[in-house]
Amino acid sequence: MVKLTLTGNHCVAYAVKLSRVKVVSAYPITPQTTIVEKLSEMVDSGDADIKMIRVESEHSALSAVYGAATAGVRAFTATSSHGLLYMHEMVWWTAQARVPLVMAVVTRTIGPPWNIWTDHHDIMGQRDTGWLIVMAETNQEVLDETIKLFRITEDPRVFLPGMVGLDAFILSHTVEPVEVPEQEVVDSFLPERRQPYTIRFGDPLIMGNIPSDLLLNAKMRWDVHEALGRSTQVIDEVDREWGKLTGRYYGGLVECYRCEDADFLFIGAGAWVGDMRLAIDKLRDMGYRFGVLKVRYIRPFPGARILEIARGKKGVVVLDRSISAGSAGPIFLDLAAYFQGKNVTIPIKNVVAGLAGFDVNYEDFVKIGERFVNEVSEVGWVENHLEFYPLR
Amino acid sequence: MTIRDLPREKYVLPGNAACPGCPETMGLRYVGMALGRRAILVIPAGCTSIIQGLHPGSGLSFPIINVAFASSDAVAEGVAVAKELLGEDGVVVVWAGDGATADIGFATLSGAAERNGNIIHVCVDNEAYMNTGIQRSSLTPKGAWTTTTWRGKTESKKNMPLIMMSHGIPYVATASVAYPLDFIEKLRKAASMRGFKYIHLHAPCPVGWRFDPSETVEMARLAIETGMWVLLEAEKGKITISPPSRPYIDKSRRKPIVEYLKRQGRFREISEELVREIEKEVDEYWSTILKLSS
Numbered sequence: 290m291v292k293l294t295l296t297g298n299h300c301v302a303y304a305v306k307l308s309r310v311k312v313v314s315a316y317p318i319t320p321q322t323t324i325v326e327k328l329s330e331m332v333d334s335g336d337a338d339i340k341m342i343r344v345e346s347e348h349s350a351l352s353a354v355y356g357a358a359t360a361g362v363r364a365f366t367a368t369s370s371h372g373l374l375y376m377h378e379m380v381w382w383t384a385q386a387r388v389p390l391v392m393a394v395v396t397r398t399i400g401p402p403w404n405i406w407t408d409h410h411d412i413m414g415q416r417d418t419g420w421l422i423v424m425a426e427t428n429q430e431v432l433d434e435t436i437k438l439f440r441i442t443e444d445p446r447v448f449l450p451g452m453v454g455l456d457a458f459i460l461s462h463t464v465e466p467v468e469v470p471e472q473e474v475v476d477s478f479l480p481e482r483r484q485p486y487t488i489r490f491g492d493p494l495i496m497g498n499i500p501s502d503l504l505l506n507a508k509m510r511w512d513v514h515e516a517l518g519r520s521t522q523v524i525d526e527v528d529r530e531w532g533k534l535t536g537r538y539y540g541g542l543v544e545c546y547r548c549e550d551a552d553f554l555f556i557g558a559g560a561w562v563g564d565m566r567l568a569i570d571k572l573r574d575m576g577y578r579f580g581v582l583k584v585r586y587i588r589p590f591p592g593a594r595i596l597e598i599a600r601g602k603k604g605v606v607v608l609d610r611s612i613s614a615g616s617a618g619p620i621f622l623d624l625a626a627y628f629q630g631k632n633v634t635i636p637i638k639n640v641v642a643g644l645a646g647f648d649v650n651y652e653d654f655v656k657i658g659e660r661f662v663n664e665v666s667e668v669g670w671v672e673n674h675l676e677f678y679p680l681r
Numbered sequence: 682m683t684i685r686d687l688p689r690e691k692y693v694l695p696g697n698a699a700c701p702g703c704p705e706t707m708g709l710r711y712v713g714m715a716l717g718r719r720a721i722l723v724i725p726a727g728c729t730s731i732i733q734g735l736h737p738g739s740g741l742s743f744p745i746i747n748v749a750f751a752s753s754d755a756v757a758e759g760v761a762v763a764k765e766l767l768g769e770d771g772v773v774v775v776w777a778g779d780g781a782t783a784d785i786g787f788a789t790l791s792g793a794a795e796r797n798g799n800i801i802h803v804c805v806d807n808e809a810y811m812n813t814g815i816q817r818s819s820l821t822p823k824g825a826w827t828t829t830t831w832r833g834k835t836e837s838k839k840n841m842p843l844i845m846m847s848h849g850i851p852y853v854a855t856a857s858v859a860y861p862l863d864f865i866e867k868l869r870k871a872a873s874m875r876g877f878k879y880i881h882l883h884a885p886c887p888v889g890w891r892f893d894p895s896e897t898v899e900m901a902r903l904a905i906e907t908g909m910w911v912l913l914e915a916e917k918g919k920i921t922i923s924p925p926s927r928p929y930i931d932k933s934r935r936k937p938i939v940e941y942l943k944r945q946g947r948f949r950e951i952s953e954e955l956v957r958e959i960e961k962e963v964d965e966y967w968s969t970i971l972k973l974s975s
Contacts, residue, residue, distance in 0.1 A: 342755075344796075360763035495739045
């Protein structure tokens with residue numbers, strides 16, 4: 290193990306190299322660019338044995354790694370914002386084709402206007418596709434989750450692609466001390482490449498021709514859903530094993546901070562969870578017993594784990610960094626649907642904040658928390674389920 | 682090489698879903714004869730998506746990855762790169778229509794060609810979007826009726842072989858379903874070369890061009906004999922006219938283009954003036970390629 294100070298993007302590059310990825314294809318987009326730059330540097334200096342396909346678009350980037358992965362090698366791509374939207378067709382294609390591969394998504398606002406700062410609309414827009422989606426809070430988590438995703442996506446119980454989300458600039462371009470595992474540790478953790486089928490010369494396997502049986506086709510889609518369900522166990526196993534190897538166990542699908550004795554919870558995903566941690570320390574000093582429940586995995590959605598932790602609390606605030614326009618924040622929607630299905634009537638409030646990279650710091654979370662407690666205790670329920678922050 | 686020398690193994694099987702007189706199944710048969718078990722096919726949306734037949738069966742005996750419309754050359758390059766890393770020897774072929782080649786897939790094609798990815802791209806050119814019901818493409822010729830050009834297309838056919846030559850790739854060729862040996866030789870030559878190879882296969886479609894399904898080969902041959910389609914090869918910027926087209930370097934030996942046009946319902950309402958205009962474009966095309974030939 291070595292301790293380095295690395296940006297989130299360089300953590301991705303180190304993880305890809307340590308995972309012995311064979312083919313990388315990507316198209317530059319701010320703020321993802323330094324991932325492929327670092328990987329190119331590693332390749333050109335002889336540090337990494339990777340074949341780079343320097344394509345002309347993101348659509349081709351995911352297409353090229355899809356081809357490489359189908360042909361039998363571990364493959365990786367990275368993108369952000371408009372790049373992710375441009376490859377959206379292939380995001381669906383790769384999931385339905387059940388090809389394990391890994392992508393880093395540096396979350397960034399969608400235009401117009403042009404805006405390079407973070408919010409989560411790009412990655413949240415992929416949540417119906419069938420990919421595993423994990424969001425990182427720290428650069429260490431970026432590195433760890435990227436390595437783990439290769440193991441999880443290539444597990445026969447899963448066989449789906451997976452993406453790791455890291456917030457633009459807050460993680461991608463900010464250095465933090467990071468423990469980089471030795472190659473032998475990663476080698477012992479990652480088995481040889483496994484995949485459901487491989488295209489080979491001389492073997493007339495046809496992938497994707499028109500189905501005669503629509504029920505079979507329907508079951509294929511349903512199995513993508515079920516595989517995500519099965520992945521919950523795999524994620525937990527893999528996280529525990531990584532914990533034993535490195536001392537870093539994150540709690541699988543979700544991570545908690547001071548949840549046990551809390552009356553109220555913040556629920557959110559991504560880098561700003563760090564600010565929520567500071568905020569609840571402050572809120573507790575003020576007499577409000579808050580905890581933070583970090584949603585690490587957006588897909589599979591950890592409804593059961595969240596409910597386990599939230600049961601008996603006096604209220605939860607779901608903080609979404611994106612909005613499903615015309616409805617509400619996506620994490621809130623998933624959570625509310627799950628709670629409703631289980632007849633749980635905890636007051637839930639959805640605060641949509643931090644859109645377009647508009648800064649939200651721990652003092653803002655303190656305000657949000659204080660206001661929520663007052664609303665719930667004065668009115669007795671949540672009067673306004675969906676609010677935009679900053680409040681008027 | 683004669684027809685007798687060709688392998689007997691079948692790659693287009695009973696149960697495929699092609700229309701009667703389909704030029705694409707002819708082309709696929711020749712791909713099988715030329716490359717056999719050495720080929721992996723990458724196929725974007727188009728007629729061949731249907732022709733393969735229904736899962737779990739298949740009317741084609743190649744390994745095939747069906748892919749999204751605009752992705753094929755990038756997918757194929759990924760496959761080729763991975764196979765080389767794995768030390769597995771073979772040929773990765775994109776089998777794409779005129780839309781997936783010259784229109785929606787053009788950026789992907791151009792990108793893979795510029796990178797000189799080690800694949801063969803075959804453009805099976807039936808001169809319109811036949812699979813969706815005969816809509817115009819950039820490779821539909823001037824004057825042709827389609828369901829989006831009811832009074833005839835007003836623009837000329839994009840010149841893909843010359844565009845691909847401009848990429849500086851090692852091999853560009855044109856072919857025709859009426860000349861199987863020429864096409865097979867070109868496929869084998871392409872397969873023996875490293876880098877990006879482009880073969881443009883002229884494929885008259887009875888359904889979309891409005892002629893009898895028994896006349897596919899005849900129509901393809903007429904295109905050569907009238908000089909409207911020219912068989913050629915291009916290496917290192919130099920064009921060589923292929924033997925079947927050589928007699929027609931001399932314009933006097935070409936049949937009048939109207940003999941080709943009048944046999945197709947899609948040109949039924951074409952004016953004499955437009956015929957003259959098309960003839961002029963054919964002459965200009967010949968003079969361009971002859972300037973580039975050795």
